[in-house]
Structures are given as C-alpha cells and as structure tokens.
Amino acid sequence: MGNFTRTPAAPAVREIQSDKLREECGVFAIHGHSEAANLAYLGLYALQHRGQESAGIATSDHREIRCSKSMGHVADIFTPEQIASLPGNMAIGHTRYSTAGDTVLLNAQPFLVACNKGQIAVAHNGNITNAAELKRELEREGSIFQASSDTEVVLHLVARSRERTLAGALREALLQLEGAFSLVFLAKDRVIIARDPHGFRPLAFGQMPSPEGGTAYVFASETCAFDLINAEYVNDVEPGEMVCVGPEGLTRERWAPAAPQAHCVFEHVYFSRPDSIVFGRSVGQSRENLGRLLARESAVPADVVVPVPDSGVAAAIGFASESNIPFRQALIRNHYVGRTFIEPSQAIRDFGVKLKLNPVRHQLEGKRVILVDDSIVRGTTSRKIVRMVRNAGAREVHLRISCPPTISPCFYGVDTPCKSELIAANQSIEEIRQFVEADSLAYLSLDSLRKAVSDTKGEYCYACYTGDYPTELLQIEELTAAGRVRR
Numbered sequence: 001m002g003n004f005t006r007t008p009a010a011p012a013v014r015e016i017q018s019d020k021l022r023e024e025c026g027v028f029a030i031h032g033h034s035e036a037a038n039l040a041y042l043g044l045y046a047l048q049h050r051g052q053e054s055a056g057i058a059t060s061d062h063r064e065i066r067c068s069k070s071m072g073h074v075a076d077i078f079t080p081e082q083i084a085s086l087p088g089n090m091a092i093g094h095t096r097y098s099t100a101g102d103t104v105l106l107n108a109q110p111f112l113v114a115c116n117k118g119q120i121a122v123a124h125n126g127n128i129t130n131a132a133e134l135k136r137e138l139e140r141e142g143s144i145f146q147a148s149s150d151t152e153v154v155l156h157l158v159a160r161s162r163e164r165t166l167a168g169a170l171r172e173a174l175l176q177l178e179g180a181f182s183l184v185f186l187a188k189d190r191v192i193i194a195r196d197p198h199g200f201r202p203l204a205f206g207q208m209p210s211p212e213g214g215t216a217y218v219f220a221s222e223t224c225a226f227d228l229i230n231a232e233y234v235n236d237v238e239p240g241e242m243v244c245v246g247p248e249g250l251t252r253e254r255w256a257p258a259a260p261q262a263h264c265v266f267e268h269v270y271f272s273r274p275d276s277i278v279f280g281r282s283v284g285q286s287r288e289n290l291g292r293l294l295a296r297e298s299a300v301p302a303d304v305v306v307p308v309p310d311s312g313v314a315a316a317i318g319f320a321s322e323s324n325i326p327f328r329q330a331l332i333r334n335h336y337v338g339r340t341f342i343e344p345s346q347a348i349r350d351f352g353v354k355l356k357l358n359p360v361r362h363q364l365e366g367k368r369v370i371l372v373d374d375s376i377v378r379g380t381t382s383r384k385i386v387r388m389v390r391n392a393g394a395r396e397v398h399l400r401i402s403c404p405p406t407i408s409p410c411f412y413g414v415d416t417p418c419k420s421e422l423i424a425a426n427q428s429i430e431e432i433r434q435f436v437e438a439d440s441l442a443y444l445s446l447d448s449l450r451k452a453v454s455d456t457k458g459e460y461c462y463a464c465y466t467g468d469y470p471t472e473l474l475q476i477e478e479l480t481a482a483g484r485v486r487r
Helices: 036-046 080-084 131-140 151-160 166-174 224-228 266-271 283-297 313-323 351-356 380-391 429-436 446-452 476-481
Strands: 012-015 025-031 054-060 065-071 090-096 111-115 118-128 179-186 191-195 204-209 215-220 232-236 241-246 249-254 304-307 331-333 340-343 357-359 368-373 396-401 440-443
Touching: 025 036, 025 118, 025 179, 025 191, 036 054, 036 080, 036 090, 036 215, 036 224, 054 118, 054 179, 065 118, 090 118, 090 179, 111 151, 118 131, 118 151, 131 151, 151 166, 166 179, 166 191, 166 241, 191 215, 215 224, 266 283, 283 313, 283 446, 304 313, 313 368, 331 380, 351 357, 351 380, 357 380, 368 380, 380 396, 380 429, 429 440
Parallel strands: 304 368, 368 396, 396 440
Antiparallel strands: 012 340, 025 090, 025 215, 054 065, 054 090, 111 118, 118 179, 179 191, 191 241, 204 215, 204 232, 241 249, 331 357
C-alpha cells in the first residue's frame, strides 16, 4: 500500500446551549430628530443584550418608509453606508431573540407593509398569547402570512380594520390581543407607541433636544438606550396607553381600561441591564437588594462571595456587603462568544461553559466559596460552573440563587422550557443540590423577592415561580404541546 495522509475530521460547529431564561427582544423609537437612523442604531446597540439573533431599523422622511434588517448583531448589520440609506427624522428599531417564531430572516423586525392605511412598520416586544387563534381566523378570511412571528398578526388586524385613521385601526386591533406587548409603529408622518393593559414588558418614554429646534421624543425597552444618546428619561408609557407623535404634536390616551398590573419581575432579576430604570425602578438597586436579602436568609460561613457573570454581579455585591464576606470576581467571562462555536475534534469536558467562563485560580484555591447566580433552569450549566470552581481549588462551593425556584413556563415573552425540563418543577431543593454538586444550595424566598423590588401593591408577575398566571391562557395546551414554549 502507498503512503497516505489522513485528513482530520473538520471540527464540529455547534450551538451553545444556555441554561438561562431568555427574553424576546428590545424595541426603540424616535420622532423629530434629523439623525433618527443613527440614534436608533445607538439605541439598539445599548439594547443588544435583549436579543442577538437579528436587528432592524425602519425610518420615514414623510414620503416613504425604508427598512433595513438582517440576522446578526447590531454593530455588524448597520454600517455607515447602511445608516445613510435610511433618511428621515423618525425611526423605529428592533433587536430580536425569538420566543415566538423561527430564527429566520423572515421573522426579523420591524415588519413593513403597504395596505389601505398606507405604509406601516411595526416592532414588538412580548408574546401575544392568542396569536394562533387570531391567525387562523384571519387565514379563513383570506389573509396570507409570510412569517411565523406573532407580530405579523397585529399588522393584518390593522390592515383589515374599517377605521379611517391609523390610530383608530390600531386601537381596534389592540382590543383583540391578549398577552404581553410593547409595540412601536411607524407611519409616513408619525410614530405610535402602545403597551398592553397589564404592563408585562417595559417601555420607557424620554426626550432630547432636536437639532432643528424643539423636542425629539424617544421610546425604548430600557433607559440605558437613553443614556447612550443623551436623552432624558421622563416616565414610562403606561399600561393600556397609546402615545402618538405626529404633525399635531404628542398625544397620550388610554386605549384600554385599567387592569391589574403584572410587570415581569424577571426584568429586575436577570433581563435588564443594571444601569437601566425599568418599571420606574433602578435595576441595579433591585439586584443589590436581592443579594442582601438572600444573605439574611441563607448565610453560611465562607471566605469569598463570587458572582456568576454578568447577571449575578449586582446580587453578589449585595450579598457580600450584607454578610461582610469579601467580594471577588473570580469567574471571568469572555464577552465575545456568539451563539455558535467551532468545537475542537478532541473532546473537552464542559467545553461550552469553559468557552464562556474561566476561573481565577488564586482567588479560589483553598477557599470556601459562595457562588451567586440569578437562576437555575435545567441545572446543567450550574453543575458545570460548580465543577469549574471546585476544580480550580475551592474547598467548599455554596450556591445561592437570587430568585425563587422556577417551576412554571412563561407565556409572556420569556423563552422558557416546558415544565418537564424545569428542574425545580420536578425535584426538591436537596435533589437539585445533589445534581449541581454544591455543598449547599439556597434560593431567595418569594416574600423577599417582592420586598427587593418594593412590590407593596402586587404589581409584578411571579407566574414562573408560582404557576399563578395573571391572564386567562386559552392556548396553554397548544403552546406546551410543542415541547418548548415557542410560537
């Protein structure tokens, strides 16, 4: 036989599987600024943590709406040339992580259509729980859908409305929706903003000076988007409120009667950036409170408090301060890891977690470590992190979670596994402790979670911790039948 060289198999390209709960997306809107597209780009850049699958911007120069969107990160999509191709003093933007619909360009937002109300673009944060039912009704009446996202349903409802104005048609459409939605609409001459009556998802309202004189109005899922463009946070778009900014100025009106408030508490636990104000409250302050209360409830002798970055940092600071135990950032996160990676042909144990996190050994060796994280979903990632800390030389690893056990799936815009995949829905805390291989495990109590966000009036949604949903879920069996809550 002749000599030959064996070509090694190509490394496998795999998707990183996250054990975190994920939120759908971030929205942004601006009216009255000559650099609307550029400011929308900067706003989406600040909201990138809310979604990394796709992003898009639509602008209007009062004559035509133009839209640009693509798969990927905001900074990769919008080049200077791309921004220059989006003229106008009004814009809406969206950055997406799919909880409803597939991960394809067809589902990237904003959606832009031409109908009997003219050109309309829309972007959406949340999950419309009766979207499938509405879609079936619309299809029976002849509507044709191009995407699988629930947001497209809203456009069809607006287009078929017999109301003469866009605001009237939108109001009629909104009254047919159930679930969670913060919506930003763009027409040729105006932006319209609307929020569901329960206020599940956040939507902040701000303003800034316009180069042409007067005031530019801005709207975003989080106020960190305002900070980047030097806009001033004014207040929130109220639940059940519609805000219209057009040639006649700014108007605010209720499109729906008052309903019990149900702000998503997980915005403060995990989703939002700690430098944001969400639901009128500092996220960073809430998370430090979570850590302080967690320390009071589940103190344990230890040498260091170590956060699981990044979402565990603020809670770990609060825990360390309350317990008088030194805080150490002994796990370093690689911020440049995407959702896919090339895995080496030689198997490396827990490669995905190692790609994201690496321990600082001298801060862990021989130490009793309190490891603070925001949640445990399936438990697999937590086990890998506990092993990593122990392999770095930790003598003891005590896992502390800054929220209650997650026992129920979310239907309001959080990408949650079905109940059978939620470890806390199927195992006791002691069984979870054994699975993640920690020396001890403790969660924050529900009462302390309420106290941390100052929820004295019962205005937050805790359904993922209690199974008590604040709205009637007609499609709950249909949604769970697919195995994952993805529509």
